[in-house]
Amino acid sequence: MLDEDIKILCVDDEQNVLNSLKRLFLDDNYTILTATSGQEGLKTLEQEHVQLVISDYRMPVMNGVEFLREVYKQWPNTVRIVLSGYADTAAIVSAINEGHIYKFIPKPWNDDELKVTVSNALERYFLLKKNAKLVSEIEALYKKMKSIIEEKPEDLSILDTLPVGVMVIDHNNMIASCNSLVADITGNNSLPLNQGIEQVLPESIIHFIEKIRNNVRTSIQLEISGSTIKLLGKATDHNSVTLILIRKDDLS
Numbered sequence: 001m002l003d004e005d006i007k008i009l010c011v012d013d014e015q016n017v018l019n020s021l022k023r024l025f026l027d028d029n030y031t032i033l034t035a036t037s038g039q040e041g042l043k044t045l046e047q048e049h050v051q052l053v054i055s056d057y058r059m060p061v062m063n064g065v066e067f068l069r070e071v072y073k074q075w076p077n078t079v080r081i082v083l084s085g086y087a088d089t090a091a092i093v094s095a096i097n098e099g100h101i102y103k104f105i106p107k108p109w110n111d112d113e114l115k116v117t118v119s120n121a122l123e124r125y126f127l128l129k130k131n132a133k134l135v136s137e138i139e140a141l142y143k144k145m146k147s148i149i150e151e152k153p154e155d156l157s158i159l160d161t162l163p164v165g166v167m168v169i170d171h172n173n174m175i176a177s178c179n180s181l182v183a184d185i186t187g188n189n190s191l192p193l194n195q196g197i198e199q200v201l202p203e204s205i206i207h208f209i210e211k212i213r214n215n216v217r218t219s220i221q222l223e224i225s226g227s228t229i230k231l232l233g234k235a236t237d238h239n240s241v242t243l244i245l246i247r248k249d250d251l252s
Contacts, residue, residue: 006122007031007048011041011067012056012083021054024111025118038067045071050078051125052118054105057084072100077129079121083107131230134164134246165245168236169209173197176240185245187225205243208233212241221248 008030010021018034025032033048035041039062041055053071057064068080080100085107102124103117159166159179165186167178175192183191192200197209204222212233219232228248236242 004049004051005031006052007033007050008052008054008118009033009035009041009044009048009050010054011035011038011059011064013037013059014056017056017083024114028115038062038064038070041067042070042074045075045078050075052079052081052121054081054083054118057082068101076100077125079125081105081117081121083109165243167243167245169197169241169243171239173209175200182245185224185227185229185247205231209241209243213239 006029008025010018010032011034012018012021013036015036018036022032022034033044033050035044038055038059041053044050045053053068055064055067059067064082064084068082071078071080079102081103082101083105102121105114105117159177160181162179162181165179165182165184167182168176170176173196175195175197178191178193180191182188186192186200188200197206201209202222202224204220208220208231212235215235219230222229222231224245230246230248232244232246234242
């Protein structure tokens with residue numbers, strides 16, 4: 001996880017709360033930055049690369065919801081946690097939705113629970129970062145492979161160099177191209193080339209393909225042949241669909 005220095009920004013208008021948070025993470029390999037207002041927090045984020053923000057909910061001028069909403073707009077990958085002693089459930093739900101908040105922690109917090117939450121949030125940050133990088137690399141490779149796949153779909157030499165399963169489904173729902181890793185991931189004894197998807201793919205993947213064809217570009221996580229698989233999809237020319245199958249273990 002530690003492929004970069006971890007910086008956590010704590011924002012609260014009470015200095016004693018900020019001091020408590022700094023003491024809590026004193027023994028961890030984190031750089032703790034502090035701000036006493038949302039405006040100050042935004043200025044800090046403009047100057048520092050921060051993976052995680054912990055903000056109080058009730059602050060003057062700019063409250064925690066407004067602050068974290070702005071953080072989401074400008075730095076969407078930064079994980080956001082809100083602290084509050086405010087017991088209004090409706091306000092808490094609004095804060096989570098508007099600020100796209102990872103976790104709500106009530107005040108006074110439990111030190112051990114907060115440390116576990118921060119650890120899990122950082123793990124999620126780095127996992128999503130790695131996943132995004134992998135998807136970006138796959139899309140770059142796809143652009144290079146596109147002409148080869150369309151001109152000669154039976155040529156699997158390039159596809160077999162990839163560390164993920166790649167499958168192309170044509171407009172007739174036939175598997176036009178795939179690499180050998182697809183057979184391994186899906187539990188097939190052989191490559192399912194030139195077969196209909198109903199013959200070799202589970203219903204959950206078939207439904208996913210339909211969503212892709214309806215211009216819903218998305219991803220899902222499935223259990224296939226005893227393994228957790230991340231499935232990405234993209235509609236291509238001529239109403240075909242390209243699927244990327246990634247084992248969860250390969251993302252860790």
